[in-house]
Structure formats: structure tokens, C-alpha cells
Amino acid sequence: MFGLSTQRAPSPTLVVPYFIFSAIAFLIFSVLLFFSIPELSMHFMNPKILALTHFAALGWISMIIMGALYQLVPVIFETGLYSQKLGKFNFIIFGTGILGMVWSFWTLHFKNWLFLFGGLVFLAFMIFSFNIFKSISRSAKSHFAGKLVLSAIFWLLITGLLGFLLTLNYTFPFLKQDQFNLLKTHAHFGMIGWLLFLVMGVSSVLIPMFLVSHDLKEGFLKKALYICNFALLLISIDWIVFAGTQWIPVYLLIFFFGFSYFLRYIFDSYRKKLRKLDIGMKHSMISFVFLLIPGVLAVFLSLSGWKMMPDIHQLIIPYGMSIFIGFFSNLILGQMYKTLPFILWLHRYKHLVGKNEIPMPKDLYSEPLAQWQYYIYLLAVLFFALGFLFEMAFLLYSGAALLILTALLFNINVLIIVLFKKQITSIGIQK
Amino acid sequence: MILNEESNIGEIIKVNAEAIDVIASVNKHFSKLKNPILRKLLASKVNVRDAARIGNVKPIDILLELQKIGFEIQQETGNVSDNTVLSQINTHEIVKEIPESVHENIVVMDVRPLLDLGTDPFNRIMKQLKNLLPQQQLLIINTFEPVPLINMLKEKGFLYKTSRPVQGEVHTLFYKQIEMYDMPETQPTVYENNDGIFREKTEYFQQKSRAIDVRDLEMPLPMVTILKELEFLEKGFALLVEHKKFPQFLLQELSTRGYNLVSSKINEHHTRLLIYK
Numbered sequence: 001m002f003g004l005s006t007q008r009a010p011s012p013t014l015v016v017p018y019f020i021f022s023a024i025a026f027l028i029f030s031v032l033l034f035f036s037i038p039e040l041s042m043h044f045m046n047p048k049i050l051a052l053t054h055f056a057a058l059g060w061i062s063m064i065i066m067g068a069l070y071q072l073v074p075v076i077f078e079t080g081l082y083s084q085k086l087g088k089f090n091f092i093i094f095g096t097g098i099l100g101m102v103w104s105f106w107t108l109h110f111k112n113w114l115f116l117f118g119g120l121v122f123l124a125f126m127i128f129s130f131n132i133f134k135s136i137s138r139s140a141k142s143h144f145a146g147k148l149v150l151s152a153i154f155w156l157l158i159t160g161l162l163g164f165l166l167t168l169n170y171t172f173p174f175l176k177q178d179q180f181n182l183l184k185t186h187a188h189f190g191m192i193g194w195l196l197f198l199v200m201g202v203s204s205v206l207i208p209m210f211l212v213s214h215d216l217k218e219g220f221l222k223k224a225l226y227i228c229n230f231a232l233l234l235i236s237i238d239w240i241v242f243a244g245t246q247w248i249p250v251y252l253l254i255f256f257f258g259f260s261y262f263l264r265y266i267f268d269s270y271r272k273k274l275r276k277l278d279i280g281m282k283h284s285m286i287s288f289v290f291l292l293i294p295g296v297l298a299v300f301l302s303l304s305g306w307k308m309m310p311d312i313h314q315l316i317i318p319y320g321m322s323i324f325i326g327f328f329s330n331l332i333l334g335q336m337y338k339t340l341p342f343i344l345w346l347h348r349y350k351h352l353v354g355k356n357e358i359p360m361p362k363d364l365y366s367e368p369l370a371q372w373q374y375y376i377y378l379l380a381v382l383f384f385a386l387g388f389l390f391e392m393a394f395l396l397y398s399g400a401a402l403l404i405l406t407a408l409l410f411n412i413n414v415l416i417i418v419l420f421k422k423q424i425t426s427i428g429i430q431k
Numbered sequence: 432m433i434l435n436e437e438s439n440i441g442e443i444i445k446v447n448a449e450a451i452d453v454i455a456s457v458n459k460h461f462s463k464l465k466n467p468i469l470r471k472l473l474a475s476k477v478n479v480r481d482a483a484r485i486g487n488v489k490p491i492d493i494l495l496e497l498q499k500i501g502f503e504i505q506q507e508t509g510n511v512s513d514n515t516v517l518s519q520i521n522t523h524e525i526v527k528e529i530p531e532s533v534h535e536n537i538v539v540m541d542v543r544p545l546l547d548l549g550t551d552p553f554n555r556i557m558k559q560l561k562n563l564l565p566q567q568q569l570l571i572i573n574t575f576e577p578v579p580l581i582n583m584l585k586e587k588g589f590l591y592k593t594s595r596p597v598q599g600e601v602h603t604l605f606y607k608q609i610e611m612y613d614m615p616e617t618q619p620t621v622y623e624n625n626d627g628i629f630r631e632k633t634e635y636f637q638q639k640s641r642a643i644d645v646r647d648l649e650m651p652l653p654m655v656t657i658l659k660e661l662e663f664l665e666k667g668f669a670l671l672v673e674h675k676k677f678p679q680f681l682l683q684e685l686s687t688r689g690y691n692l693v694s695s696k697i698n699e700h701h702t703r704l705l706i707y708k
Contacts, residue, residue: 008679074679143699212649214675214700275649342651350684353655354662361651 008074012347014084016418017091018067019340023414025059025098026329027407034400037393044316045183051105056324057190058098058121064332065198066094066128068339069149073135076146076205082134086127094124110170118167125160129153144221148201151229155193162186178243185239191323192232192255199331200224200262203284207266210281210338211273220265227258249302256295263288278362279370283334283377290330290381293322318388325403326381333377333410340417341365348421364420365413373409376402434497435505436490440482441475443497453496458486466549476579485575487595536567537604543573556580560589560605568606576601619686622693623677629695632705636669644673646701654681661690661706669707677702 032052039048073081081087100117104110132153136146163186169175175182204221208214231254238245266288277285297319304312341361349358380402387395432438432446443450451470455461461482483490494504540559542552552573560569571577576593584591584605592604622628633640643660645653653674658681660670677694685692685706695703 008682078677078679209650209675212647214646218699274647345651346680350654350658350680351687353658353684354660360655 008080009343009346010070010073010081010084010087012343014087014091015067015071015343016340017088018063018070019336019414020418021091021095022060022064022067022332023336023407023411025055025063027404027411029055029060030400030403030407034397034404037396037400040317040396041314041391041393043313044320045180047105047108047110049317051102053187053320053324054105055098055102056329057195058094059102061195061324061328061332063094063098064336065195065202066090068335069132069198069202071339071343072202072205073132075209076149076201077136077139079135079139082131082138086131090124090127090131093120093127097121097124110167112171115167115171118164122160122164125156129157144218144225145201145204148197148204148221148225151225152194152198152201155189155197155232159186159189159194162189177240181239181243185236187320188232189236192228195328197228199328200228203331204262204265206335206338207281207284208269210275211269211277212275213269213272215272216265216268220261220268224258224262224265227261228255231255231258246306249299249306252298252302263291278337279367279374280334280337283337283374284331285334286378287327287330287334290322290326293326293385294319297322318384321384325384330377330381333373333406336410336414337365337370340414344417364417366416369409369413369416373406373413376409377406380406433503433505434479434494436478436480436483436494438479439475440477440479443479443502444470444474447500447502449500450497450502453500454482454493457493457496458488461486476582481578485578487575536564537570538563538567539570539572541572546573553580560584568604571603571605573601573603574599577603619689620691620693621682621686622691624694624696626695629693629703629705632669632693632707633671636671636705636707639665639667640669640671640705642671642673646673646675651680654678654684657681657706658684658688661688666708669705672704672706674702674704675700678704 029052036048036052039046070081070087097117097120101114101121104114104117162182165175166182166186208216231251234251235248238247270285297315300312301315301319341364345361345364352358380399383395383399383402387399451465455465479493480490483493498504538559540556545552556571563569581591589605589607594602596602641660641664643656645656648656657672664670690706690708693705697703
């Protein structure tokens with residue numbers, strides 16, 4: 001193949017803004033969460049909770065994942081990104097949409113404004129999907145990691161569409177279904193279909209790469225891909241069409257069965273690893289253990305359709321938080337240390353390799369700050385868990401304060417990585 | 432001596448040195464002929480028609496002046512006539528449209544001060560051309576059309592374009608055809624998963640290759656190791672790499688450093704690479 005494009009890594013000017021936006025969004029989110037502790041004991045359908053959920057899901061988690069995915073397209077699909085310009089343009093659309101949407105929720109502008117900003121976010125989803133689909137269409141490769149990413153993008157579009165219809169419904173009511181069920185479906189399309197499947201696809205490539213583990217079973221991924229997608233489809237049809245039947249726990253079991261294959265794949269990688277876990281990988285690996293919390297809560301919640309169960313809707317907020325803070329944030333807080341330094345290292349030092357003494361990606365951030373961030377984060381989760389368990393606001397406030405501290409340390413390290421360039425001289429590195 | 436448009440100025444001067452003054456009187460441009468260095472440079476390389484172009488006059492004017500000092504002129508065709516229009520003189524068939532992509536990166540070289548000092552700018556121009564990056568073009572500013580230079584560079588594959596933006600100032604733009612830089616031999620090649628070429632090249636480099644295995648290294652160490660090895664690789668040797676996958680982010684750097692790459696996939700977790708200059 002002569003004339004093969006060798007320019008596979010996107011420019012940092014495309015990827016880095018996504019990371020910075022996301023890091024700042026995480027900090028703002030944790031501050032807003034601190035001031036919303038009273039709302040945590042209320043029903044989840046209240047404006048502040050909706051604002052916070054969307055800020056976390058979009059501004060913090062989706063934003064950084066999209067940025068990372070631009071960088072990972074060559075790794076996962078073995079082809080370059082279709083358009084970097086489109087990616088940069090989309091950053092503006094998506095960022096504006098998220099900020100506007102969160103503001104609309106927070107300030108109760110459910111009519112018109114929510115519709116407008118929700119529309120922007122949906123547009124950003126479409127542009128993003130188009131860019132990824134166009135990139136992949138040039139690639140001949142199709143392994144299961146790529147298919148997981150593709151199914152995630154499919155669910156992203158469905159999530160956006162349903163969310164957009166819901167905002168439209170506030171302006172021009174037309175949906176006959178129960179809002180509660182639609183919102184629940186929308187949330188799971190987003191959390192499971194988009195975020196979880198994407199994380200599964202991306203981490204099935206990255207984790208063995210970072211841990212350096214060989215000969216993993218692709219078959220596990222294949223089973224996880226088909227079974228999990230099938231289960232999500234069943235759950236969503238049940239919710240939308242039948243408003244939630246007693247079969248939900250069965251679908252959940254099917255989902256767990258499929259997901260267990262993915263966990264086995266990850267565990268297999270962990271078992272066969274040739275490298276020790278560094279701080280970034282410790283953070284990320286513990287997040288898979290933390291999945292136990294939403295897993296158990298999901299079982300209780302799924303049984304709520306059964307008549308003998310007491311009303312347990314107060315479990316919904318801890319359930320959501322265990323997914324967003326316990327799992328996704330955990331994973332990202334760690335993976336940032338594996339991706340962002342590498343992206344900038346590639347840009348700054350690649351041309352000097354072999355010619356000069358150069359720093360490695362791990363030299364680009366402060367290791368002690370990252371260690372502090374990890375332990376303070378674990379404490380934050382512990383305080384949140386205890387706070388919900390004993391229904392003590394003081395513990396929840398402590399958890400939120402610790403999460404702010406986590407976000408601060410995380411932001412400082414992001415800034416160090418982005419701003420502080422090590423001076424390379426012919427003699428060596430100037431620290 | 433019978434003269435026509437094809438007659439060489441150098442030979443005319445050899446026959447009759449008076450011709451220098453005569454030609455110089457036609458146009459002040461030709462006063463440069465009085466400078467021995469420039470005369471040596473220019474006269475032997477140009478004929479009457481070229482000289483007319485340089486001086487921006489009609490060839491017949493020069494021929495008529497030379498007739499006055501005893502040269503015979505041959506006028507067998509109507510070509511050498513008063514009808515020769517000045518504007519036609521500036522039109523060269525060789526000039527095609529300059530491609531859009533070459534409009535940037537013009538290196539300007541004003542040779543007038545050098546000519547005024549009586550220095551031959553030829554070597555400096557050639558040096559400048561040699562240092563010209565692909566896609567760059569050289570603009571030479573002087574008082575006459577550098578016909579000898581044009582003729583020589585034409586043979587070397589340059590295209591050119593002249594213009595006279597103001598009286599007494601001639602701009603000559605030299606540039607290469609873009610295709611000349613896209614020759615396959617000059618650009619490093621990447622063959623992804625090409626077992627045929629891989630076998631052929633590994634056989635070729637059989638005695639002259641170094642093998643490394645980077646599969647157990649954590650990212651970005653595979654890339655770092657490969658690039659370091661390449662820096663110490665003997666000339667004419669190839670590097671044989673056992674890698675987990677096709678190295679996406681290494682490609683561009685190899686290309687920049689002028690290395691060719693051919694890969695052969697053993698299985699999902701093992702790809703062999705051969706890197707050579």
C-alpha cells in the first residue's frame with residue numbers, strides 16, 4: 001500500500017481542549033454537588049439533580065471520552081481520524097450545548113432554552129458520530145473492541161434522540177408514555193449503552209496495552225458485546241412499551257451474565273500482566289471493583305416492580321452516584337494519567353527520541369499529587385457511602401469536600417501536563 | 432561575417448571588438464558588456480535574439496547597428512522584421528500556469544547590487560537554488576532578462592516566468608514542477624501487511640539486519656526503543672522488530688526520518704516490522 005498516510009496521531013490542539021474542559025467541569029461539578037447535598041435526599045427528578053447528572057455525564061465524562069477517542073481511533077481502528085477540523089468545531093458546539101443545558105436545568109428554564117441547548121448537544125452527538133463513522137469506513141479492521149465502540153455510538157445517538165424528544169415534550173407536550181419511564185430509559189441508554197459500552201471497548205484495548213498482557217481471549221469480548229446489547233435492548237423495550245414489567249430482574253441477570261465476560265477479560269489481562277500497576281492503572285482497576293456497588297443497587301431497584309418490595313426510590317440517587325462517581329470518575333481519574341501525558345509527549349518529544357535524553361510520559365505529571373488524589377478520592381467515596389447508609393448529611397458534605405479536593409489535585413496535574421514543558425538541552429533534561 | 436538573429440554575440444565581439452560599443456549604444460542595458468567579467472559571462476551564451484530580449488529591443492535594431500560597422504545581415508525571412516512586437520518577446524511557450532501550490536514560499540534574490548559591483552551572481556544563484564526546499568521558488572530581480580541562466584536551468588528541469596513590473600526591472604521566477612518532488616524513490620514507503628515485500632526485503636537484508644523484540648515493553652517504550660536502535664543502526668542495515676501491533680504513532684516519525692517500513696502480521700498479537708533506509 002504505497003502512499004499510506006503516516007499522519008495517524010491527531011494534533012494536540014484537537015484533543016487537549018476536551019481534556020481541559022472536562023477537568024474544569026469535574027471541579028465545578030464537585031463544587032455544585034457540595035451545595036446540592038440537601039437535594040440528594042429528595043426525589044431524583046429535581047432540577048439541581050438533573051443539572052448535576054448532565055454536567056457529570058456530558059461535561060466531565062463524555063467530554064474527556066470523546067477527546068480520548070479521537071486519539072484512540074488509530075489504535076482501535078488502525079486508521080486516521082476523518083476530520084480534525086470537524087472535531088475542533090464540535091468542541092465548541094458540544095461545550096456550548098452542555099453549559100447551556102446545565103444552566104437551563106439549574107435555573108428551571110425547561111421551556112425553549114432546554115430545547116435549544118439540548119438540540120445543540122444532540123447536534124454535537126451527530127457530528128461526533130459522523131466523524132467516527134467516516135474514519136472507520138476507511139478501515140478494514142473489525143475486532144470486537146471496535147464493535148463495542150460502534151455500538152456505544154449507536155446508543156449515544158439514541159440517548160441524544162430520546163433526550164431531545166423529552167426536551168421537545170416540555171415545550172410541546174406530545175409523549176403519551178410516563179415521563180419517569182422515559183427518563184429512566186434515557187439515563188440507561190446514556191450510562192450503559194453509551195458510556196459503559198464505550199468504556200468496555202476502549203479499556204479492552206488500553207488495559208492490556210498498559211499492563212502488557214499477551215494472549216487474551218477475544219471470545220470474551222464477543223460474548224460481552226452481544227449479550228449486553230441484547231439485555232439493554234430488552235430492558236428499554238420493556239420500559240418504553242410496557243412501562244416496566246416484572247421481567248426486569250431477568251434482563252438484569254442477562255446483562256450481568258454478558259458483563260461478566262468483559263470482567264473476565266479484564267481480570268485475565270490483570271493476571272497475565274508483565275507490568276506493575278502505576279498510579280493511573282491502580283485508579284482504573286479499582287473502579288472495576290467498585291462496580292459491585294451499582295450492581296447490588298441495581299438488583300434491589302429492579303425488584304421494585306415486584307409487589308412485595310417496599311418503595312426504594314431513595315436508592316436511585318446513590319445508584320446514580322455509584323455509577324458516575326464510583327465507576328466512571330474513578331476510571332477517568334486514572335486513565336487521564338495514561339493518556340494525556342502520552343498525547344503531549346508524542347507531540348513534544350517524539351522527534352528527539354534516540355537523539356537526546358528525553359522525559360517519559362510519566363515524568364510529565366507530579367506523581368505525589370496523583371497519589372494524594374487517589375487516596376483522597378477513595379476517602380470521598382467512603383464518606384458518600386457511609387453518608388447514604390446512615391443518612392447523615394455531615395458525612396455527605398465531607399464526601400463532597402473530599403471530592404472537591406480530588407478534583408483540585410486532578411486539575412493541578414492536568415495543568416502541569418499541559419503547561420510545563422521540560423526544557424531539552426543537548427546535555428539533558430532541565431527539571 | 433553574415434549575421435542573423437542566431438548569431439552569437441561572443442563571436443561577433445571576437446571578430447570585431449568595436450561591436451561592444453555599438454551594441455552598448457543600442458540600449459543602456461548593454462553597457463554591461465563593457466565590463467569584461469559580465470561580457471565573458473553573457474556574451475558567449477547569448478545570440479542576437481536573446482540579446483534583444485535582454486535589452487527589451489527588437490533584434491533588427493541590433494543587427495542594423497552592427498551593419499553600420501561592416502557586418503552583413505541576412506534577411507532571408509520576414510521573421511527579422513519591424514513587425515516583431517515587444518509583447519511577444521516576453522511570451523515563452525515553456526511557461527505554463529504556475530500551480531496554486533507554489534505561490535507561497537518565494538525566495539527573493541536581488542542580484543542588481545552584485546552586478547553593479549561587477550560580480551558574477553551565477554554561483555550565488557546556483558547555491559540558492561541548491562538550498563531551495565521542495566515547493567519553494569526563487570525570484571531573481573535584475574535589470575535584464577537572464578537568458579543564459581534561463582537556458583541552463585531549463586535544461587535542468589526548471590520552469591520559469593519573467594515579468595517586468597517596472598521599467599528597468601526584470602523579475603524571473605524559477606520553480607520546479609511539483610511532480611518532480613513526488614517521485615516514489617524520494618519518499619519513504621510504508622507497506623502495511625505486505626507479506627510478499629516483507630519476505631523479499633528480509634531476504635535482501637538477511638546478513639545485514641538487527642533484530643529486537645519490543646512486545647514486552649510498556650508504551651511508549653516500544654517506539655522509544657525502535658527509534659534509539661535506528662539511531663545506532665549501521666548504514667545499509669535494516670531493523671527487524673517483533674511488535675504486538677502495527678505501530679500507528681510511530682509511522683510519521685519513521686517517515687520524517689526517512690525510513691521505509693514493511694510489516695507482516697503473524698497473528699492478532701504479533702506483527703513483524705522491517706525498517707530500512
